Amino acid sequence: MATLELGCNRHLYYELIAGDRQNPHLVFLHEGLGCTAMWRDFPRLLCERTGCPGLVYDRPGYGRSSPPDAPRTINYLHHEALRDLPTVLERLLPATPYFLVGHSDGGSIALIHASETPPRLRGIITEAAHVFVEEETLAGIRDATKAFAAGKLQGLFTHHGEKTEAVFRAWSDTWLSGFFRHWNIEYLLPSITCPVLAVQGAEDQYGTLAQVDAIAGKIPAAVKAMVEDCGHVPHRERADVVLRLMAEFLAGRIRADGEIG
Numbered sequence: 149m150a151t152l153e154l155g156c157n158r159h160l161y162y163e164l165i166a167g168d169r170q171n172p173h174l175v176f177l178h179e180g181l182g183c184t185a186m187w188r189d190f191p192r193l194l195c196e197r198t199g200c201p202g203l204v205y206d207r208p209g210y211g212r213s214s215p216p217d218a219p220r221t222i223n224y225l226h227h228e229a230l231r232d233l234p235t236v237l238e239r240l241l242p243a244t245p246y247f248l249v250g251h252s253d254g255g256s257i258a259l260i261h262a263s264e265t266p267p268r269l270r271g272i273i274t275e276a277a278h279v280f281v282e283e284e285t286l287a288g289i290r291d292a293t294k295a296f297a298a299g300k301l302q303g304l305f306t307h308h309g310e311k312t313e314a315v316f317r318a319w320s321d322t323w324l325s326g327f328f329r330h331w332n333i334e335y336l337l338p339s340i341t342c343p344v345l346a347v348q349g350a351e352d353q354y355g356t357l358a359q360v361d362a363i364a365g366k367i368p369a370a371v372k373a374m375v376e377d378c379g380h381v382p383h384r385e386r387a388d389v390v391l392r393l394m395a396e397f398l399a400g401r402i403r404a405d406g407e408i409g
Contacts, residue, residue, distance in 0.1 A: 150163065150164070151212075151213075152205075152236065152239055152240060154208065154232075156217065157214065158208050158214045159208075159213060159214045160205050160207065160213040160214070160236070161184065161205060161211060161212035161213050162184070162203060162204065162205035162206070162236075162240065163203075163204045164201070164202070165191055165192055165201055165202030165203070165204070166195075167195050167196075167198075167200045167201030167202060168199045168200070168201070169201055171198070171199055171200040171201065171402055172200060172244070172245035172246050172247055172402065173201050173202060173203055173241055174194060174195055174198070174201070174202040174246070174247050174398075175237070175241070175246050175248050175249065176191045176202065176203070176249045176250075176251075177233075177248060177249065177250035177253075177254030177257050177258055178204075178206070178210070178251060178254050179251045179252035179253055179276075180252055180323075181315060181316065181319055182210065182211075182252075182253075182307075183210045183211025183212070183308065184205060184206050184211055184212075185211065185307050187204060187251075187383070190383045190384070190387060190390075190391075191249075193387075193391055194391060194394055194395065194398075197391060197395040198398045198399065198402065200402065203236075203240060203241060203246075207232065208232065209311070209315065209318065210308060210315060211307055211308060215314065216311075216318060220318055220322045222328055222330070224322065225253060225257055225260060225333075226260055228253075228260075229257040229258075229259075229260035229261040230261065233257065233261055234261075237268075245269075245270050246268060246269060246270065247270050247271050247273065247398065248261065248269070248272040249272075249273045249394070250272065250273070250274055250275065250277065251275045251276060251381070252275070252276045252277065252278070252354070252380065253319075254275075255274030255275055255276060255277025255346075256277050256278050256279065258272040258277070259272065259274060259277060259279065259333060259336070259337065259340065259344075259363070260333060260336065262342055262344070263333075263336035263339045263340050265339070265340075265341055265342075269342055270343075270401065271342045271343035271344065271345075271397075272340075272342060272343075272344050272345075273347065273394055273398075274344065274345070274347065274363065275347045275382055275383060276347070276348055276349065276354065276355060276359075276380050276381070276382065278354075278355055278359055279332065279334050279337065279359055279362050279363060280331070280332040280333070280334060280359075280362070281323070281328065281329050281330075282355060282358065282359070284353070284355060284356055286323065286324060286329075288354040288380075289319075289320050289323050289324055289354070290324070291353075293324075296316050296320075301316070334362055337362065337363060337366035337367050338367070338368075340368075340369075340370075341368065342369065343369045343370075343397070343401060344367050344369060345370075345371055345372075345393070345397040346360045346363040346364055346370055346371070346372045346373070347360075347372075347374075347375060347382055347390060347393060347394070348360045348372070348374055348382070349374075349375050349378030349380060349382050349385065350374050350376050350377070350378060351377070351378060352378075352380045353379055355380075357374070360372040371397075375389055375390065
């Protein structure tokens with residue numbers, strides 16, 4: 149089990165995926181209830197398809213990483229993007245070019261991170277990312293809250309163990325709070341200069357087409373890809389389609405010598 153010590157009794161679990169080290173790394177950022185294990189084999193398959201090495205990790209508070217160390221605020225995704233992610237990159241991938249592949253909360257984190265124009269960032273792929281709060285998002289979370297209370301989400305305990313209740317409540321309580329209704333990161337999208345692929349399922353129960361439209365409309369180098377017959381987890385529900393979309397996006401930007409075209 150590989151862990152990175154962050155200090156103050158905080159640590160995170162991570163896995164490295166082999167690949168051609170002349171190519172940029174693919175760094176995978178999981179969803180709001182996710183972890184490394186919940187990606188299943190998708191990171192490995194995308195790395196194999198592109199020849200890139202990869203990094204997957206459990207953010208603090210999730211999976212096999214340390215429990216949460218503070219209550220969430222409206223800026224919790226900014227903290228992940230601008231504090232924890234840069235630390236992970238500096239400690240595990242120093243001086244290494246990278247792409248970010250983020251699902252849901254992970255996609256929002258990737259966008260916030262990219263808005264700071266990090267010099268080693270070569271591009272990002274978002275999957276079901278949110279840039280503002282929609283009523284459809286809140287309705288989906290209310291449904292998930294009822295399902296959790298009824299014991300229908302027992303699979304989460306497999307991945308988060310004794311932290312499961314805290315993981316779920318941190319996610320649901322934050323998004324359903326009065327203060328978080330005002331969360332919006334559209335203002336930072338025009339500052340993102342790297343290539344962006346925004347993927348979303350056409351039947352996503354947590355967001356509408358307005359999310360990818362905002363990303364594609366406000367970021368100069370962004371393109372959107374809607375996946376039909378698909379909900380909130382395209383990489384699991386339509387893995388073949390998503391692998392192709394992401395691999396094609398990355399292939400157009402990676403040369404054999406590791407430089408970006």
